[in-house]
Amino acid sequence: MQLPKYRRVIIKISGEALAGSRNGGIDRDTLEKVCASVKKCHELGVQIGIVVGGGNFWRGRSSERMERTRADHIGMMATVMNSLAMADALEQLGLEVRVQTALEMRAIAEPYIRNRAVRHFEKDRIVVFGCGTGNPFFSTDTAASLRAAEVGAEVILKATNTDGVYDCDPKINPNAKKYDVVSMSEVLAKELNFMDATAAAMCKENKIPVVVFNISDTENIYKAIIGEIVGTEVTCD
Numbered sequence: 001m002q003l004p005k006y007r008r009v010i011i012k013i014s015g016e017a018l019a020g021s022r023n024g025g026i027d028r029d030t031l032e033k034v035c036a037s038v039k040k041c042h043e044l045g046v047q048i049g050i051v052v053g054g055g056n057f058w059r060g061r062s063s064e065r066m067e068r069t070r071a072d073h074i075g076m077m078a079t080v081m082n083s084l085a086m087a088d089a090l091e092q093l094g095l096e097v098r099v100q101t102a103l104e105m106r107a108i109a110e111p112y113i114r115n116r117a118v119r120h121f122e123k124d125r126i127v128v129f130g131c132g133t134g135n136p137f138f139s140t141d142t143a144a145s146l147r148a149a150e151v152g153a154e155v156i157l158k159a160t161n162t163d164g165v166y167d168c169d170p171k172i173n174p175n176a177k178k179y180d181v182v183s184m185s186e187v188l189a190k191e192l193n194f195m196d197a198t199a200a201a202m203c204k205e206n207k208i209p210v211v212v213f214n215i216s217d218t219e220n221i222y223k224a225i226i227g228e229i230v231g232t233e234v235t236c237d
Contacts, residue, residue, distance in 0.1 A: 005227035054078025102134025164232035
């Protein structure tokens with residue numbers, strides 16, 4: 001059996017990735033494949049926290065006619081829908097899962113409490129974190145960085161629709177250069193924008209590396225856990 005490179009991780013999954021080939025919502029086949037890969041990682045003894053975006057349902061920053069705080073609150077609700085769907089899919093695979101939300105909604109999830117989250121990890125439960133940080137103007141990338149720092153995660157695995165970090169937007173420039181390894185300092189200095197600057201700065205300060213990879217191959221989650229080279233590794237200098 002393969003040995004994991006990391007003992008405790010935060011997996012950041014973009015909401016758009018869960019839509020699969022659909023324009024929005026949740027593609028069940030994609031969700032189940034992602035969760036099957038998470039289960040393989042869990043079976044290695046890895047403690048797993050998951051932060052899910054909400055872009056497959058709502059993107060607050062594109063709602064220019066809506067007050068930003070309210071738009072962001074709607075986005076937080078979108079992350080809860082994804083969190084509950086992911087918890088359900090993981091439970092159907094026989095895993096113990098807890099959903100914790102930064103905004104209290106006790107009828108459907110636990111409130112986020114750091115010590116309780118750590119205790120769940122110690123009991124081999126997967127924790128899915130919803131509602132981002134619970135504050136407007138902060139992205140779910142920042143939520144992933146914050147939770148990673150709070151629970152002592154060794155790495156953030158950022159599963160997206162792109163296959164790594166580039167020196168410019170590959171959708172605009174076909175000659176864009178992909179990095180295999182890049183430092184967080186270079187990311188911030190060159191504004192590479194694989195995650196927002198607040199999240200990147202928090203990772204740098206707390207020495208949390210990030211591995212960025214394409215989730216279209218859901219096995220990339222498992223490969224990253226065991227230390228195979230996938231996507232881009234963003235180091236903490």
